[in-house]
Amino acid sequence: MEIKRPLLLISNDDGYQAKGIRELVEMVSDLGDIIVCAPESARSGFSCAFSAMKPLKLQLREKREGVEVWSCNGTPVDCVKMALAEIVPRTPDMVIGGINHGDNASVNVHYSGTMGVTLEGCMKYIPSVAYSLCDHRDEADFEPLRPLVRAITMRVLADGLPLGVCLNVNFPLVQEYKGVRVCRMAKGTWGQEVVKCAHPRGYDYWWMVGKYTNDEPMATDTDNWALANGYVAITPTQIDVTAYTAIDNIKSWNL
Numbered sequence: 001m002e003i004k005r006p007l008l009l010i011s012n013d014d015g016y017q018a019k020g021i022r023e024l025v026e027m028v029s030d031l032g033d034i035i036v037c038a039p040e041s042a043r044s045g046f047s048c049a050f051s052a053m054k055p056l057k058l059q060l061r062e063k064r065e066g067v068e069v070w071s072c073n074g075t076p077v078d079c080v081k082m083a084l085a086e087i088v089p090r091t092p093d094m095v096i097g098g099i100n101h102g103d104n105a106s107v108n109v110h111y112s113g114t115m116g117v118t119l120e121g122c123m124k125y126i127p128s129v130a131y132s133l134c135d136h137r138d139e140a141d142f143e144p145l146r147p148l149v150r151a152i153t154m155r156v157l158a159d160g161l162p163l164g165v166c167l168n169v170n171f172p173l174v175q176e177y178k179g180v181r182v183c184r185m186a187k188g189t190w191g192q193e194v195v196k197c198a199h200p201r202g203y204d205y206w207w208m209v210g211k212y213t214n215d216e217p218m219a220t221d222t223d224n225w226a227l228a229n230g231y232v233a234i235t236p237t238q239i240d241v242t243a244y245t246a247i248d249n250i251k252s253w254n255l
Contacts, residue, residue, distance in 0.1 A: 005066075006032030006157050009092040009121070011079045012100060013043045013113025016061060016071045020099035023142040024131065025067060027149050031157065032093065033066050037083035039113075040071040044102075046113040048120065050077045058082060076113035080120040094157055095121025098131035099142055099149070103170045105132075105223040105233060106188040106214070115168060115237070122166040122239055127156050129167040134227055145171050148180070148232060168235040170227055178230040185235050186222035187215045 008028060012021045016038035025034055040059070051074045062069040070087060072079045080095065097117030104112040114130050121128030131149055133140055152169060161167065168185075171177075193210040214224045223233035 004090075006093040007088065007090060008032045008034050008094050008096060008153075009080065009083055009088060009126075010034060010036045010096045011038045011076055011083070011117040012098055013039065013046060013076045013116070014101050015039050015041045015043070016069060018042075018101065019139060020101050020133070020142060024096065024099045024149065025069075027142075027146050028096070028153050029067060031150070031153060034068070035083060035088055035092070036067070036069040037072055037079040037087060038070075039076060039079060040073050043075050043113050045111050046075045046077070046116060047111050048077050048116045049075045050081065051075060056082060058086065076117045077120045080117055080124075084124065091124075092121075092126055094153070095124075095126050095128040096131065096153070097121075097129070099145065100130070100132035101138070101140055102136040103132050103134040103227060104130060104168060105170045105227055105235075106186040106212075107190070108212075109168055109185060109235075109237060118166045118168070119237075119239065122161075122164065125163055127161045127166075129153065129156055129169060131169050131171070133171045134173040144175055144177070148177075152234075164239045166237050166239075168223075168233075168237045170223055170233045170235075172227045172230055172232070174230050177232050179232070180234060181223075181226040181231045182234045182236070183221055183223050183226050185237075186219065186224035188224065189213050189215055 056074045059071050061071050072082050097114040100114040109115050118128040118130040190210040195207045195209050223235050226233035
C-alpha cells in the first residue's frame with residue numbers, strides 16, 4: 001500500500017510572488033506535498049472577505065515535483081476556497097498562512113488576510129497555522145524563522161490541533177530569539193487612521209494609515225509583550241467568538 005506524503009495547502013495576503021511565501025515553501029517542502037494558491041497581488045487587510053460579486057480566475061504559475069503554485073484574482077479566503085474546491089486532490093493535512101511581511105499580533109488578527117487563510121482552514125476542520133514576521137520589507141530576512149517554522153509545522157502534522165482552534169505565530173525582528181511564549185492577544189487600538197489630502201483637481205481624498213497603541217503595555221502575558229521583548233508569540237485562536245461570560249447578564253434583561 002502506497003503511503004501518501006502529507007499535503008500542505010499554503011496561501012498568504014502578500015501575493016504568490018512575495019518572498020515570505022516562497023521561503024515558507026522552501027522551508028517545509030520536504031515535509032509533504034505542497035500546493036500554493038495565493039492572490040495574484042497583495043491583498044493585505046482583507047481578513048475573511050470573499051468575492052461574492054465578481055468572477056474568479058485561477059492560473060497555474062509553477063509545477064515541479066512535490067510543489068504546485070497557483071494564483072487567484074480574489075482574496076486570501078477565495079484562494080483557500082478555490083484550492084479546496086478545484087485544485088487539491090484530497091483534503092489537506094494542514095493549511096498554512098504566510099509567512100507574512102509584518103506582524104499579526106493583537107487586534108490585527110481581525111484585519112489580517114494571512115489570518116483569514118488560517119481561519120478559513122480552521123473552519124473547514126483542517127489544522128491551520130499562520131506565520132508572520134515583524135518586518136514589512138519586501139526583502140525581509142526569514143532565515144531565523146526556519147527552525148521554529150519547521151518544528152511547529154511538524155508538531156501540528158503529527159498531533160493536529162483541537163477542532164475550532166488555529167495558531168497565530170508571530171516572530172520578532174531579531175536574529176536570535178529569547179524563547180517562545182504561548183500567550184494571549186494584547187488589548188490594543190488603532191488611531192489616527194486616515195490622512196486627508198487635497199487633489200490638484202479640486203477634491204479631497206484619503207489614505208488609510210493608522211497608529212497602533214498597546215493598551216496594556218505592562219501586561220507580560222500578551223503577544224505584544226513577547227514580541228517587544230524578543231520572544232516568538234504563539235497565540236491559540238478560536239473560531240467561536242461567543243462571549244460566554246456575558247450570556248447570563250444578557251439573559252437577565254428578560255427580553
